[in-house]
């Protein structure tokens with residue numbers, strides 16, 4: 001495991017470090033102050049989280065080999081920081097209250113130098129599964145659309161604003177139980193492929209909730225650390241099931257334009273994508289002199305059941321069995337990733353390790369704010385479940401627990417009541 005939780009002694013020393021080691025400023029933060037009351041309140045509330053729950057933050061074992069980056073409540077990104085100890089990072093986070101904290105999956109000799117001078121050593125293999133890539137129909141109903149023209153929040157995903165007819169809209173994602181179920185399904189498919197087809201030890205795979213609407217998988221297997229971008233792109237293509245043809249499955253077209261097996265060795269048909277597809281379609285292979293004819297008859301029978309031809313069915317099966325990862329994330333070895341245990345400013349949830357993917361509920365397990373009552377002004381009528389309880393909000397003033405307030409304000413669906421500032 002590359003990542004480990006800080007020891008308590010590190011944190012105990014952190015308060016002293018805050019006094020003794022004034023974090024070195026490499027940039028001018030004068031312009032990084034929040035520009036509105038929502039950001040001001042979130043900044044104050046996020047700081048409280050880091051003060052209380054820094055123990056959640058999982059820092060890399062060799063901190064000094066990683067690049068760190070921060071986003072502030074002015075929404076700008078600052079990169080190329082390096083630290084030597086958990087205490088230094090703790091001091092920095094409490095002093096500057098970032099909205100988001102990032103850390104490279106790569107190891108560098110000089111992590112705070114510009115990219116061409118960093119001297120790359122290697123990088124963990126990382127996969128990103130994001131709700132927007134699943135294209136689930138439920139999202140059209142329960143997500144919201146904010147109009148850039150008139151600022152109206154429209155219920156549902158629309159192409160044009162219902163008020164001003166404007167088309168500059170951005171989607172506000174509020175994952176539902178169905179979304180989370182299908183995200184978890186992708187996570188489990190991915191783990192299965194990594195273990196079965198790549199021989200990766202499952203103990204080196206860590207699953208994190210991304211803090212908003214997805215999951216990140218970190219693979220710390222040492223064999224994969226040196227892989228270059230192009231090799232990581234090959235792994236992504238394999239997982240996405242790109243470029244498979246029927247020939248790859250060990251089949252060819254005979255003179256009568258019927259598919260027959262090229263391979264006669266069953267062992268060769270049992271592994272990887274080939275085995276997975278054939279098993280999923282319940283296709284048998286025959287031996288002996290009638291083998292090809294038996295195979296052709298079997299496919300014809302199955303095509304009637306499927307109500308589509310063999311090639312279409314294989315394409316559909318690949319689509320179902322492939323993992324919906326973002327290939328750009330996996331191949332980018334210079335990317336910085338949200339630090340585990342840190343907060344995601346798009347939701348106020350923490351990016352958090354999921355020890356049990358099946359039972360994980362972000363609206364309970366990634367939510368660390370308290371239940372004290374906060375006054376907010378909701379921009380919409382809505383209902384939302386948190387920690388097993390349903391909250392019904394009307395447009396206008398509402399009193400809700402702090403964790404509901406953080407979520408709705410982070411999502412841009414509510415404003416903080418001025419009396420809370």
Ligand SMILES: [Zn+2]
Pocket residue numbers: 147148149150151152161162163164165166
């Ligand atoms: Zn509008």
Ligand SMILES: [Zn+2]
Pocket residue numbers: 136138139142175176177178179180
């Ligand atoms: Zn959904």
